Amino acid sequence: MGSPLTDPVPMSMSSSRTDLDLDLGRATDGASQTSVFDLGPGDLAAFVQTLNEPAYRAAQISRWLYQRGVTDFEAMSDLSKGLRQRLAERLFVPALRVHRVERGVDGTTKYAFRAWGGDVVEAVFIPDASAPGRNTLCISSQVGCALDCKFCLTASLGLVRNLAPGEIVDQLTRVRLDLEAEAIRQSPEATAPQIGNIVLMGMGEPLQNYGALVKALEIMSSEDGPKISPRRITVSTAGLAPKIARLGRDTAVNLAISLNATTDAVRTQIMPINARWNIEALLAACRGFPLERRRRITFEYVLLGGVNDSDEDARRLVRLLRSFRCKVNLIPFNEHPYSAFERPSPGRVAAFQAILSRARMTVLVRTPRGDDISAACGQLGALVESPRSRLAIVS
Numbered sequence: 001m002g003s004p005l006t007d008p009v010p011m012s013m014s015s016s017r018t019d020l021d022l023d024l025g026r027a028t029d030g031a032s033q034t035s036v037f038d039l040g041p042g043d044l045a046a047f048v049q050t051l052n053e054p055a056y057r058a059a060q061i062s063r064w065l066y067q068r069g070v071t072d073f074e075a076m077s078d079l080s081k082g083l084r085q086r087l088a089e090r091l092f093v094p095a096l097r098v099h100r101v102e103r104g105v106d107g108t109t110k111y112a113f114r115a116w117g118g119d120v121v122e123a124v125f126i127p128d129a130s131a132p133g134r135n136t137l138c139i140s141s142q143v144g145c146a147l148d149c150k151f152c153l154t155a156s157l158g159l160v161r162n163l164a165p166g167e168i169v170d171q172l173t174r175v176r177l178d179l180e181a182e183a184i185r186q187s188p189e190a191t192a193p194q195i196g197n198i199v200l201m202g203m204g205e206p207l208q209n210y211g212a213l214v215k216a217l218e219i220m221s222s223e224d225g226p227k228i229s230p231r232r233i234t235v236s237t238a239g240l241a242p243k244i245a246r247l248g249r250d251t252a253v254n255l256a257i258s259l260n261a262t263t264d265a266v267r268t269q270i271m272p273i274n275a276r277w278n279i280e281a282l283l284a285a286c287r288g289f290p291l292e293r294r295r296r297i298t299f300e301y302v303l304l305g306g307v308n309d310s311d312e313d314a315r316r317l318v319r320l321l322r323s324f325r326c327k328v329n330l331i332p333f334n335e336h337p338y339s340a341f342e343r344p345s346p347g348r349v350a351a352f353q354a355i356l357s358r359a360r361m362t363v364l365v366r367t368p369r370g371d372d373i374s375a376a377c378g379q380l381g382a383l384v385e386s387p388r389s390r391l392a393i394v395s
């Protein structure tokens with residue numbers, strides 16, 4: 001690091017940090033530094049050009065940051081000494097630090113990172129024993145969330161702040177390094193599990209941090225970054241309708257929609273965003289999402305006992321989704337102390353699923369992973385010790 005991670009937060013780490021012009025302005029007046037994590041691939045190329053360096057230097061820096069996880073410009077040995085020094089003067093790397101790792105019995109691993117400034121960011125690695133290429137990493141897009149879904153633990157934090165593009169990507173980098181270190185700890189010959197899929201289903205609403213999300217996706221799929229194909233990335237949204245088609249135009253990622261109810265009355269009750277964009281508006285937006293052949297939209301449906309899990313709901317769900325090329329993920333509610341909802345019985349879940357299957361819909365019940373370490377859907381945020389969060393439950 002150019003400066004120790006314990007430094008106070010530099011001026012450019014404001015809550016809205018995607019304004020490149022502003023950051024560059026500050027960088028060149030020498031008064032402050034730019035966070036390299038605010039920059040997408042194009043921004044980084046523009047930045048190195050302001051130093052009279054060719055654009056390909058950005059690719060070199062990106063490989064150090066996002067392929068190797070190196071955060072100290074001094075260590076970027078294929079750059080000239082002079083350039084390394086100038087970079088360290090102008091840029092800083094607010095890398096995530098592993099704060100806590102919890103390894104669950106099924107291999108699910110929950111990471112709590114400390115971001116620059118102290119906020120806690122969580123990510124969950126979910127291995128797939130049957131198909132290792134399908135190991136999934138679930139990452140966060142915000143610290144906390146503003147949407148206030150009544151069943152979700154992250155909601156109880158409120159929105160603390162948006163993550164910067166590089167912070168979204170750094171979750172992947174840090175997890176990869178930890179998996180490699182852990183494999184070596186187990187046995188020197190062991191190979192670390194690979195991360196095949198990325199889902200933006202952790203803390204936060206990705207489409208509410210749209211600019212940073214798109215830059216993060218650009219970094220992730222770049223040749224000079226982690227090289228994850230957009231087809232292996234899924235962005236999940238609670239339903240910010242106007243951003244859905246835009247995401248389809250700007251990227252080639254998969255779309256998941258947290259539908260969670262079949263009537264506006266129930267959906268508005270459990271997901272206040274539904275008052276802004278109701279089910280009809282949301283599904284209309286999904287129709288505007290460009291879907292390549294053989295791709296499908298995922299609809300997630302949290303089953304809340306006695307709330308949205310009746311046979312009637314299942315039949316309405318069939319009617320709502322019949323015309324979509326889609327799959328449905330049923331998620332039996334994961335209980336947590338901040339919500340009074342209950343998980344339906346296994347029999348109820350099976351009956352609900354059967355109605356969808358009989359209508360020839362592709363439907364999966366998402367088995368809770370990482371239950372034992374509070375890493376299941378909607379359980380992120382439990383251990384947040386963020387200085388600015390409203391909630392501070394310390395385990």
Ligand code: SAH
Pocket residue numbers: 151152153200201202203204205206236237238239256257258260300301302331332333334335336377378379
């Ligand atoms: N804000 C985005 C990303 C978060 S994804 C979104 O809403 O899609 C989190 C997923 O977990 C969503 O599908 C959500 O409906 C689901 N979820 C949240 N809390 C849950 C809980 N307690 N039990 C089961 N699923 C939950």
